[in-house]
Structures are given as structure tokens and as C-alpha cells.
Amino acid sequence: MRWIVVAALVAACGRAAPATEAAPAPAIASPAADAATSYAGRPIAPTMSYLGAGWLDRDDRIERERPDDVVAALRLKPGMVVADIGAGSGYFSVRLARAVGPSGVVIATDVQPEMLALITKRMATTGLANIEPRLVKPDDAGLAPGSIDLALLVDVYHELADPAAILRGVRAALKPGGRLVLVEYRAEDPDVPIKPEHTMTLAQIRAELGPLGFRELEDLEFLPDQRIVIFTPAP
Ligand SMILES: C[S@@+](CC[C@H](N)C(=O)[O-])C[C@H]1O[C@@H](n2cnc3c(N)ncnc32)[C@H](O)[C@@H]1O
Numbered sequence: 001m002r003w004i005v006v007a008a009l010v011a012a013c014g015r016a017a018p019a020t021e022a023a024p025a026p027a028i029a030s031p032a033a034d035a036a037t038s039y040a041g042r043p044i045a046p047t048m049s050y051l052g053a054g055w056l057d058r059d060d061r062i063e064r065e066r067p068d069d070v071v072a073a074l075r076l077k078p079g080m081v082v083a084d085i086g087a088g089s090g091y092f093s094v095r096l097a098r099a100v101g102p103s104g105v106v107i108a109t110d111v112q113p114e115m116l117a118l119i120t121k122r123m124a125t126t127g128l129a130n131i132e133p134r135l136v137k138p139d140d141a142g143l144a145p146g147s148i149d150l151a152l153l154v155d156v157y158h159e160l161a162d163p164a165a166i167l168r169g170v171r172a173a174l175k176p177g178g179r180l181v182l183v184e185y186r187a188e189d190p191d192v193p194i195k196p197e198h199t200m201t202l203a204q205i206r207a208e209l210g211p212l213g214f215r216e217l218e219d220l221e222f223l224p225d226q227r228i229v230i231f232t233p234a235p
Contacts, residue, residue, distance in 0.1 A: 036161055040208050045159040045197040047138075050114035053089045061091070064224055070154075071095045073220055073228060074181060079103040080149040083173065085141065085166070086110060086156030090119035090131065096152065097128045107143065109136045138162060141169030148173045154183040155226075158200050167212040171233050180214055180231040183223075192225045205229050 036044055061067065071092070076082065078101035084093045087108035096106045108119050108131050116133040123131050136142035139162040143151075151170045160166050170180055185192050187199035206216060206229075214231035221227050 039160075039163055040204070042158075042200070042204060043197045044161060045195075047111065047159050047161070048088070050112045050118070053115065053118055056089045056091050065226065066223060067092060067095055069222070070183065070228060071099050073222075074099070074150060074152070074179075074230075076100055076104075076150065081105045081107070081147060083107045083109060083141075083143055083148045083151040083170070085151055085153045085170070086159075087119060087133075088115050090115075090122040090133075092152060092154050093119055093131050094122055094126050094128055097131050100130065102130055104130060106131045107134055107148065108132065109134045109142055111136060111138050139165040141166050141173060143169055143173035145172045146175055148178060149175055150179045150181065152181045152183070155185070155198070157182045157205075158184060158198060163208065164212060167209075167214070171213050174233055178232065179217065180209075180233075182209075182229045182231075183226050184229070185226050189225070194225075202227065202229070210234075 038044060076096065076099040080100045081104060082096045082100055084090075084096055084106055087093045087110050090108055093106050093108040097104075100106065108116070110116055110119075110133075113135055116135055119131065119133045123129065123133075134142055138160070141151075151174065157163065167180070174180065182205060184205060185194050185199040187196065187201040187204070192199060202219060209216070209229075209231055213234050215234040216229065217232055218230040219227060220230070
């Protein structure tokens, strides 16, 4: 089963590539890819190309990543404004949009216009009008100060070309009491079926987020492969 998952990842986006596997699919299409190669002593993962976007909608994601449980754990309220940073094909954006309801808004950012086109298509098929796709730059979160209640980064933080710049923007964009949520694959678990540069330890996350001005509120460990770490701006 594990092997099937690994093979699917390789085929779709060139992620988990065992030495014996065929050449991975195209890795990138973002200007972010050429920027920095490391941050705080860890390699920055290459930006996942829109060419592998199908992988984001794979069937087993429901079972392994339990997106509805992840969104439920955020305890969103109707009317909230949520930024889905690095929204990809909008897999989480639509779930967030349902959680905040028609009076709320999901700002779905990405550096690849092709991903935003997929989100627009998804809005049409789901009938959800409260998602705002937004093209951003790799070093600019593209969010107005004091404009959001929560920022969610699912499988994104480890591939930010300039984490400090993005989190500076997020920190300024959060309303008082706002939250920043990272969902990352566990580097501590050798069975997590993804390349090491797409994983992070809890210690790494804590060591990076503290100096960037965030205080940890909660670490949720109920998913098989990933953890959810929730922060708020430190005073
Ligand atoms: C692995 S995908 C995850 C997509 C989505 N969060 C999900 O879980 O389905 C990472 C996404 O982050 C985007 N990305 C990378 N750097 C970014 C940045 N600085 N700002 C916004 N999006 C970014 C990529 O273009 C890609 O669509």
C-alpha cells in the first residue's frame, strides 16, 4: 500500500522518488524555484508545479489527510476571512469556503496562475462564490494589514522561497487574536511517503516560527502522516 502511494506521488509531481524509480515529473514552474535554496539550515523544497496538480486531488487524500477533519479542527466561524496560502487547485479552499459561509471569504493565494485557473474552475463546479483567487509573488503574501482571521498553509511552508517575508506579511495581515496554521508532513517518521525536503520536524517548525514572531497555541497530531501546528502572533 505504501509503495502504491509512493508511486502515485512520483507519477504526479516528482515528490517521493526512490533511487530505483523513473525520472520524476516536471518539478517546477515558479519563479520561486530559483530564489534561495535553504533556510534556517534546511533545504527549501522546489515549488510544486501546476503540471502535477492532479496529485492534489488524489482519492486517497481523503483517507490519509482527512481534509474535513482538518478544517473542523480550525473551529472557523461564519463570516471569518481566511487566507489559504499556496492554495494549489483549491482542495482546501472549497472546504474553508463552506466553513466560513456566504458571509465569509477565502482568499486563495498562489504564485502560479495556472493553479488559480483551477480554483476558478472549482468555484464554478461547486457554486461557491466566496473564494477570491489571488496571484502573489514568492516574497509577498499579498494580504492587506489587519484583514484576515486565519492563514492556512497546507504542505506549503517548507517550499516557501522566502519564509521570513511571507510570514512578516501574514503577521501584519492577521487581526487581533488571529491564527496561523501550518500543516506539514512529519520528518520524524521514516514511513511518511514523501521526499525528506517536503517534511519538517516539530522542532524545526518551532525553531523557525518563534524568531518570525509567532507563539505556538496547539500541536495537533491526529493525522497519519502530517501534523497541524497552530500559532498566533507573539506580543
Ligand atoms: C504542495 S502544493 C499545496 C497546495 C494546497 N495547499 C493543497 O494542500 O492542496 C504547494 C502550493 O504552494 C504554492 N506556493 C509556493 N510558494 C508560494 C508562495 N510564496 N505564495 C503562495 N503560494 C505559494 C505552489 O505554487 C503550490 O501551488
